[in-house]
Amino acid sequence: MAEPIPIRGGKPSGDARRPGRAPAGPYLYAALRDQIVRAELAPGERLSETELGERLGVSRTPIREALGRLRDDRLVEVRPQIGTFVARISPAAVSDAQFIREALECTAVRVAAELADVESMAQIEENLRAQERAIERVDIDSWQLLDDTFHRNLCDLSGHPAVWPVNERAKSHLNRLRRLSLRMPDYLSTMVGDHRAIADAVGGHDPDAAEVALREHLRAVLREVPRIREEHPDYFEEP
Amino acid sequence: MAEPIPIRGGKPSGDARRPGRAPAGPYLYAALRDQIVRAELAPGERLSETELGERLGVSRTPIREALGRLRDDRLVEVRPQIGTFVARISPAAVSDAQFIREALECTAVRVAAELADVESMAQIEENLRAQERAIERVDIDSWQLLDDTFHRNLCDLSGHPAVWPVNERAKSHLNRLRRLSLRMPDYLSTMVGDHRAIADAVGGHDPDAAEVALREHLRAVLREVPRIREEHPDYFEEP
DNA sequence: GTCCGACCGCTTGTATACTAGTATTTCTCG
């Protein structure tokens, strides 16, 4: 697992300190969530607060705060007195997350298509070019960040910045699948092609076309589920 | 404020114990959220973890857990070393919450209208009758619970039970306004009339009519905002 | 050989203590 996170109040590990000495909870939450999404903490794996604290160089208290949020996100399951377990991927939870994601992002993209101005489209264009550069470098990590930024920018273009945080947490299960999808050949090029189609519809002020393109794009990951399940049956809940 | 909450581990206050001795955090979260929604904890009011713990008969730890979730819901703002403040109602947050609520509930009701069967409609009918009885008794608390159940049942009818918890947390700001709306004469009768129109469209398997009726219904509370703001200007953020 | 009870090791939930930061109040000096 990761080396101890340098944060305020934690036992010194080397002299590395996080700039600004921000509270540890949010940082730990992001770090643990990322490890779960990347399957570095495998579905079904048993965690303990004490052990996580020792590994990350902090006491149980900020670990508990982070795990509390992960429990809210349904990424871990806490069983009192037994332990904390990385949640397995539930087909029902995936279906629910997909429903929420489509409802939020497709509604937002319609409004974005109505409101899009030159400045917003320039920002989206820049993001698309960065995605293409990341693919040329086969830099999957960068591409994934840019992918998220693309979708976030569209949501924010609706004028409702609170949509993205809600969407992001609701789609945690999908993020796990998306991460597992990335190793398919030509997958990223297909994704960027979809992104360009969506951007063209938004820039052309066509809400219907934007929604259709986005909905189709969002469903791509679901088509990967059977293959992912075949490669990683232990990642999934029993049906 | 409320008398101490009987929970596991807390200092005994009388001998009342909650059945099953469940953890305190979720209970405190619900209690504090309810007090914020009811404006019993006024917007802008300064809380401290120590004081809340003393009032509620528990240590700071479960209070912190509850406040962490309330912070996620944007119902409180935590300023380290200064205090925790009940969030004022932000017009932008209200607008965002309304957007999310419409996106989720209107998408869900369309699916519900397609899937509704006799058993589901019977459950919704029973809820509507209970709403009418609550209005006859002028029992606003019961009605509000039934109102939530009505909307929840519609969401659940989409086959995606995860929608409601996401929606419920996202619309916390709207709940505050809904609570403040209830004292209008004839408001509840209008609400139940809307509910019946929605139910009729769902039962009639008419997704378009169900969405239109629900969207109009959901927007009713926004029309109350100017009056609420006039009566309680201190509840709102500066524009 | 099987079953049951006791014990141990681990867990989470909560209480308490410590630390660092912030704001307010009080005191001193010009």
Add this chain to the structure above:
DNA sequence: CGAGAAATACTAGTATACAAGCGGTCGGAC
């Protein structure tokens, strides 16, 4: 009398200790 500095009181964040519960193991009895 006002301004600035120092002291004080409060806060949240984190570390640590204690309590209760759960599951597994081992030993004794049948």
